[in-house]
Structures are given as C-alpha cells and as structure tokens.
Amino acid sequence: MEAIADPDDYGELIAALRSTPTAALRPYEVTVLGRWIEPEPARTPASPVKAVAGTPATPLAAPRCEFDVEDAGGPRRIALQAVVPGRRYVIGKGDAADLRVDGTYTSRRHAEVWSEHGAWWVVDAGSTNGTRVEPAGAHAGARVVTANQPVELAEGARIVLSARAEGPAADYPRLALRVAARAAAPLTPIARPSLRTPMTEVLPPRVVEPRYELTALQASGTQSLEVGPSALPLSVGRSRNQTLVVDRRHEGVSGHHLDIVAFDDSGAEAIVHGDNGVRVDGVEHAPGTRFHWRFGDTLVLGAAPTDAPPCWLTLMRSEPVSTSPR
Structure with a gap:
C-alpha cells in the first residue's frame, strides 16, 4: 500500500503561496485571430430521381371544349375552359352543375362528361328520365346512356336529357359536342355575367x-x-x-x-x-x-x-x- 503524505510535507509550499503579494500577479490578455470553422461532412452525390411505376402524374389541361345548348332559355353556346383530362363535368339544373341547363324534366345532376385518352365520354348520373346520345345530324342510331356504361361522344354528337321521350328542348334539353380549336375566338366563360349593354328585345308576332x-x-x-x-x-x-x-x-x-x-x-x-x-x-x-x-x-x-x-x-x-x- 502507498503511504499517505503527511500534511506537514506541504507546509512550506502553502506558506509560500500565502506570502505571495497580490500586486505581483499580472493579468494575461489572450487574443484570438481568425474564426472557428467546423469542417462539413463529405456529401454523397445525389442520385437522379426515377419515376415510380404506377405513380399518377398531374394531368395537363386540354384545350377547351364547347357545347351548343338548346333548353328553356333558348339556343346558346357554353365553353369549358382548360379542360382537365379525367375530371368529370356535371350537366344538370342544379347550382353546382358545370354545364347548367334549364329543362322541365332535367335533374339537378343529370349526366357527367369528361375527356380521357383523346376522346370525350358521357354517363347518366342517376337522373329521373335518363340520357341518350344521338349521332351528328340524325335521330336514328341513338344510344341510351346508363350510369355504368360510358358512351363515347363523336364530334357533333348530341346529348339529349331523356332516354326515350321526344319533345321540345324546353322539356328535354340537348347539348351538341364541339371540340374547340386553340385559335378559336374567346367565348364568355361559364357563370361569368355578361357586361354588354342590355338591348330591348324585339318580340316576334303572336301566334294562335x-x-x-x-x-x-x-x-x-x-x-x-x-x-x-x-x-x-x-x-x-x-x-x-x-x-x-x-x-x-x-x-x-x-x-x-x-x-x-x-x-x-x-x-x-x-x-x-x-x-x-x-x-x-x-x-x-x-x-x-x-x-x-x-x-x-x-x-x-x-x-x-x-x-x-x-x-x-x-x-x-x-x-x-x-x-x-x-
């Protein structure tokens, strides 16, 4: 075992420290030049991002589409601006419809149309009176549209908001597809009020x-x-x-x-x-x-x-x- 030091062995050292005059102590000034820099860890080169198979991409907006509409308000043209492929646009008399029409037997959500793979499609949205598609310029060959079986719309094809009944457009509105070219003249967007000066309507002669x-x-x-x-x-x-x-x-x-x-x-x-x-x-x-x-x-x-x-x-x-x- 080591021997324990006798406190008297440090007596002289303690006395010398206590006898040192305070004035003899001189302060030291330390000056640091430059700045402290921590080295950055080595960076691993980023690998190129690869597309994951099956990941849905954001669809690009397609050219606008126009519909020639006949309903209780008379003939007019409605345009869908910057159509998003795959998005369904609602046809009906409800306030939330994208293509709003006025017909006696039209449902609030009557049918839906959308653009996909370069073609336009339509399905019935569970309406009361159903929907049919008539070829351009003909009544023959009409196809009844159901909620489960989409029907492709050709250029000029007419959507009739009734599965089988015949009657005026005020009761059964009609919409004819017209895919607009990019250079077409701009039309008034949906739901934007007209700023044109109202004109006095010239009434046709009364008939009996x-x-x-x-x-x-x-x-x-x-x-x-x-x-x-x-x-x-x-x-x-x-x-x-x-x-x-x-x-x-x-x-x-x-x-x-x-x-x-x-x-x-x-x-x-x-x-x-x-x-x-x-x-x-x-x-x-x-x-x-x-x-x-x-x-x-x-x-x-x-x-x-x-x-x-x-x-x-x-x-x-x-x-x-x-x-x-x-």
Missing part, C-alpha cells in the same frame, strides 16, 4: 296556339288540365313528376303510364308505358303501343282487371289562345 282540355275522373274527384302543343310531351301517371298526377288509390296505374306526344285535327298521338296498358272505347293497347286517341273518346288507364276503381280520361278541343313563340 290551339288548346285542348284533358279531364281525369279519379277516386278523389274530377281534375281538368288545359294544354297546348308547346307543353308536349304530356305525361300521365302516379309519380309526382308527371304532368297529370293520378290518385295513389289507382293501383293499376303506373308511375309513368302514358305520354301524349302530338295533336292533330281529330285527336292526339299517345304512347303507352304502364304495365297494365290502356283501353279506349273497348280497344286495349298494350305497353309500348303508339295509338291515335280521338277527341271525345273515353280512355281508361290500367286496362287489366284490378280491385282499384278505374281512372277515366277524356280529351276535348278548347278555345285557342294567342302566345309568343320561343
């Missing part, structure tokens, strides 16, 4: 429109409706969106049972949609039948025997009125 009275004898009583050619097609059924709504007690009548599609000097042309058909003066007409209904003849909705009371319809000519064409 024939009028007809449709009377329904139902379980709840008698109901009369005065109509004219401008109101066609006129729909009859138990659904609330029909022109003439039939009492719910008539269970033999379908939601959309009958359409009146045209008038002539002796009566009207009608199409049967209801499952139970119709009967006119003892003659039965099955679903899908187009027949002529003469003025004064009694039509019974739901010709098949049921326990519900029958619903009787009669059609008569009434006094014409003056109207202004749209």
Whole structure:
C-alpha cells in the first residue's frame, strides 16, 4: 500500500503561496485571430430521381371544349375552359352543375362528361328520365346512356336529357359536342355575367296556339288540365313528376303510364308505358303501343282487371289562345 503524505510535507509550499503579494500577479490578455470553422461532412452525390411505376402524374389541361345548348332559355353556346383530362363535368339544373341547363324534366345532376385518352365520354348520373346520345345530324342510331356504361361522344354528337321521350328542348334539353380549336375566338366563360349593354328585345308576332282540355275522373274527384302543343310531351301517371298526377288509390296505374306526344285535327298521338296498358272505347293497347286517341273518346288507364276503381280520361278541343313563340 502507498503511504499517505503527511500534511506537514506541504507546509512550506502553502506558506509560500500565502506570502505571495497580490500586486505581483499580472493579468494575461489572450487574443484570438481568425474564426472557428467546423469542417462539413463529405456529401454523397445525389442520385437522379426515377419515376415510380404506377405513380399518377398531374394531368395537363386540354384545350377547351364547347357545347351548343338548346333548353328553356333558348339556343346558346357554353365553353369549358382548360379542360382537365379525367375530371368529370356535371350537366344538370342544379347550382353546382358545370354545364347548367334549364329543362322541365332535367335533374339537378343529370349526366357527367369528361375527356380521357383523346376522346370525350358521357354517363347518366342517376337522373329521373335518363340520357341518350344521338349521332351528328340524325335521330336514328341513338344510344341510351346508363350510369355504368360510358358512351363515347363523336364530334357533333348530341346529348339529349331523356332516354326515350321526344319533345321540345324546353322539356328535354340537348347539348351538341364541339371540340374547340386553340385559335378559336374567346367565348364568355361559364357563370361569368355578361357586361354588354342590355338591348330591348324585339318580340316576334303572336301566334294562335290551339288548346285542348284533358279531364281525369279519379277516386278523389274530377281534375281538368288545359294544354297546348308547346307543353308536349304530356305525361300521365302516379309519380309526382308527371304532368297529370293520378290518385295513389289507382293501383293499376303506373308511375309513368302514358305520354301524349302530338295533336292533330281529330285527336292526339299517345304512347303507352304502364304495365297494365290502356283501353279506349273497348280497344286495349298494350305497353309500348303508339295509338291515335280521338277527341271525345273515353280512355281508361290500367286496362287489366284490378280491385282499384278505374281512372277515366277524356280529351276535348278548347278555345285557342294567342302566345309568343320561343
């Protein structure tokens, strides 16, 4: 073991330190020249970024697309500016629609269109009356559009906001595709108010429109409706969106049972949609039948025997009125 030092061994040293005068101590001044620099760690050269397979890229905006629209507001052209491929644009009468149209039987979200792989496509958006596509300049060859099966739109193809019914654009709006060239003249964008000075509209001469009275004898009583050619097609059924709504007690009548599609000097042309058909003066007409209904003849909705009371319809000519064409 080491020996422990005797405190007296340091006595002289302690005495010498205590006897050193304070004035003899001289301060030292240290000056640092330059600056402290920490070396940076060696950097590894960055490898080039490689695209990951399957990673979606941001789509580039395509040229604008134009649609020639016919609806209750009259003919006009609507432009979609800087179309984004793959994005769906809504057609309907709702405030949020990208292509807003006004039609009696148009749904708030009626159909959707989009551009993909250099082509335009359309699907029905779950509308009440459906959608069809007609080739450019022809009614024949129309294709009914469903929510699950997109239909390609050719240049000039016309979208009709009705699967099968025929009628004026005020009831069933139409949109014709017109892919605009890049050098086309600029059009007023969607939803941008016109800044042009309003002009006084020159009204066309009034024309005399024939009028007809449709009377329904139902379980709840008698109901009369005065109509004219401008109101066609006129729909009859138990659904609330029909022109003439039939009492719910008539269970033999379908939601959309009958359409009146045209008038002539002796009566009207009608199409049967209801499952139970119709009967006119003892003659039965099955679903899908187009027949002529003469003025004064009694039509019974739901010709098949049921326990519900029958619903009787009669059609008569009434006094014409003056109207202004749209």
